[in-house]
Amino acid sequence: MNLLEHQGKELFASTGIPVPTGRVVSTVDAAASAAEIVGGRVVLKSQIGTGKRGKSGGILFADDPGQAAAAAGRLLGSEIAGFRVDRLLVEQGVDIDRELYTALLNDPATKGPLLLFGAHGGMDVEEAGPGAVARLPIDIRRGPGRDECRELVAGAADLPGDVVDRIADLMLAVYRLYRTLEADLVEINPLVLTGSGEVVALDSKISLDPGAVPRHRELTGELVEQAAPAGTELERRGRELGLQFIELDGDVGVLANGAGLTMTTLDAVHHHGGRPANFLEIGGDAYTKATPALDLVLRNPRVRSLLVNFCGAFARTDVMTAGVVQAIEELSPDVPVFFSVHGTGEAEAVALLADRLGVTPYDRMDDAVRAAVRAAAGEEVPA
Amino acid sequence: MIITSEHNVIVQGVTGRQGSFWTERMAECGTAVVAGASPGKGGRTAAGVPVYDSVAEAAREHRLDASVLFVPPLAAKTAALDAIRAGVRRIVLLTEHVPYQDVMYVLAEAGTYGAQVLGPNTAGLVVPGRSSVGIMPGFARNIFRPGRVGVLSRSGSLGTLVSLNLVDAGYGQSAFIGIGGDPILGTTTLDAVRELDRDSGTDAVVLVGEIGGAMEEEAAGYIATMTKPVVAFVAGRSAPPDTRMGHAGAIVSGNRGTGASKVEALRGAGVTVVDVPGQIPGALRAHGIVPTGDRDHVPA
Numbered sequence: 001m002n003l004l005e006h007q008g009k010e011l012f013a014s015t016g017i018p019v020p021t022g023r024v025v026s027t028v029d030a031a032a033s034a035a036e037i038v039g040g041r042v043v044l045k046s047q048i049g050t051g052k053r054g055k056s057g058g059i060l061f062a063d064d065p066g067q068a069a070a071a072a073g074r075l076l077g078s079e080i081a082g083f084r085v086d087r088l089l090v091e092q093g094v095d096i097d098r099e100l101y102t103a104l105l106n107d108p109a110t111k112g113p114l115l116l117f118g119a120h121g122g123m124d125v126e127e128a129g130p131g132a133v134a135r136l137p138i139d140i141r142r143g144p145g146r147d148e149c150r151e152l153v154a155g156a157a158d159l160p161g162d163v164v165d166r167i168a169d170l171m172l173a174v175y176r177l178y179r180t181l182e183a184d185l186v187e188i189n190p191l192v193l194t195g196s197g198e199v200v201a202l203d204s205k206i207s208l209d210p211g212a213v214p215r216h217r218e219l220t221g222e223l224v225e226q227a228a229p230a231g232t233e234l235e236r237r238g239r240e241l242g243l244q245f246i247e248l249d250g251d252v253g254v255l256a257n258g259a260g261l262t263m264t265t266l267d268a269v270h271h272h273g274g275r276p277a278n279f280l281e282i283g284g285d286a287y288t289k290a291t292p293a294l295d296l297v298l299r300n301p302r303v304r305s306l307l308v309n310f311c312g313a314f315a316r317t318d319v320m321t322a323g324v325v326q327a328i329e330e331l332s333p334d335v336p337v338f339f340s341v342h343g344t345g346e347a348e349a350v351a352l353l354a355d356r357l358g359v360t361p362y363d364r365m366d367d368a369v370r371a372a373v374r375a376a377a378g379e380e381v382p383a
Numbered sequence: 384m385i386i387t388s389e390h391n392v393i394v395q396g397v398t399g400r401q402g403s404f405w406t407e408r409m410a411e412c413g414t415a416v417v418a419g420a421s422p423g424k425g426g427r428t429a430a431g432v433p434v435y436d437s438v439a440e441a442a443r444e445h446r447l448d449a450s451v452l453f454v455p456p457l458a459a460k461t462a463a464l465d466a467i468r469a470g471v472r473r474i475v476l477l478t479e480h481v482p483y484q485d486v487m488y489v490l491a492e493a494g495t496y497g498a499q500v501l502g503p504n505t506a507g508l509v510v511p512g513r514s515s516v517g518i519m520p521g522f523a524r525n526i527f528r529p530g531r532v533g534v535l536s537r538s539g540s541l542g543t544l545v546s547l548n549l550v551d552a553g554y555g556q557s558a559f560i561g562i563g564g565d566p567i568l569g570t571t572t573l574d575a576v577r578e579l580d581r582d583s584g585t586d587a588v589v590l591v592g593e594i595g596g597a598m599e600e601e602a603a604g605y606i607a608t609m610t611k612p613v614v615a616f617v618a619g620r621s622a623p624p625d626t627r628m629g630h631a632g633a634i635v636s637g638n639r640g641t642g643a644s645k646v647e648a649l650r651g652a653g654v655t656v657v658d659v660p661g662q663i664p665g666a667l668r669a670h671g672i673v674p675t676g677d678r679d680h681v682p683a
Binding site for chain 1: 491544564566616658
């Protein structure tokens, strides 16, 4: 759940992290007057939910309000890296002396916060290889010390003492923000050292932890909604229904329970020579949404067979199967459906399928998968 | 972490619907559930055990070796810290969607107190015939039987399928360890593999991994030193990059956490990596691990 650049920068400013002066606009006229107010050379940055905007032409420069209007005209309404641009950040140009990098993230390896500092920012830091970024694991119970931050910076880059101090203070502010928001990631790339020795956050990337968002009333609905990934129309509908639904490019529609088993089902379809049409997890309470879920799958015109793969432990297969049977009765799909049902409630589920749909699930998952793959390829396969 | 019938277990959230239901199921499997904790509900009895307001309070009346948490996500940190600070050394955190910074805080405190945490977002663990802690059906004899194959899995549903395949082929399990589907886990793949390697009741390990993170790669170095055979299945190998496949931990970013990198690391460590779970029993047989025929044998 990523915030847009300007949302992150507003949070930076409120925490005392220096950012360039700027305004968010959504029209050409507003861009021109923002350039006037900000003054001098400005940069117009598309506010879209992806990085790599520079390379995709989503960032333009302007020397006066007229140029700013022209640049805004080119950007607004255009599509960049698959995202429609409907907002720009018009920002003061910054005199860049040096580009640095810093980030705070939740680190699975140390099982705690990890503070990063790179002497070279701007580039693809993740691809820069080990050693390019200095790391400081942090005990979340006490947070980083100012001296630790100073050592991290001074050890990684040859910088004057007052700049090291300024970056250390900025890191402490970043940590406060990270803890206050309970964020997954707060990243500044590039962190810029200006000609006059100031340290400025030229970009912001903040990822929120969906698990923590309910605890944050200060993150208003708009802030969080804007951050949501776009996805396809069916994926958006799935999300509104509270379903984990991802469209893929194959022809075997899949319904399975549990993340691990659903992934495995897709792998098995591939292994047996087919291509899945979707990821759809329908475990837990999702069985109550079986009808809209099946509807999502069937709305994809490429789907030529359906594979229902349930394996229940905590999740009861009889309850999930009852949901799917009802969905099939309501929607009467014109593609064949193949079942594999194992685990808790299996006997009841098998009886229900025989009774209501007149089908017998396959004894082994792989056999059901093979049948669905063959059917999608146009073979006549008994369900 | 392995919990047997020798260990006294407290259930946090025992008065809730899931808590009380699974407390009864766990007891049926031989787990020594001795107490429950639910804030504000102390003094009652639930699912056949006395309820206390806190683990600290229960610890004054009972020896407590393990705690299993049936608590909502935003209450998990407080509950887990209650157990850890009361001296409970094994914490099974079933809850999904616990904020990551809460998880990290709990794990840091667990480190200080010498406690092990399983989870979060785990289905729990099973020692067939002796105990079941969590929401795996330890009582289902077509899924779990006493045996000598140790299984670890990030996913409950997939762990069930693999366990079922094993029992179907005549194998039983020495233990099933569900490590959880979150990116930050108290017990990692490496921790669980090491535990099963040291366990004298385990002859072979089945590692059920998935895309995302680097836990399988981190375990590979240790696995290369093992004499017990390891068979692995890595879920999500066909998933497109930058797509989160249900589990919060199952996302591939760039070239990190891909199925290919995990398979390569595991194969490099001498692991037999199979393409579908149905191939696991055959891979065990190829390693000379035979079904022990002890379907009805309950280890001492």
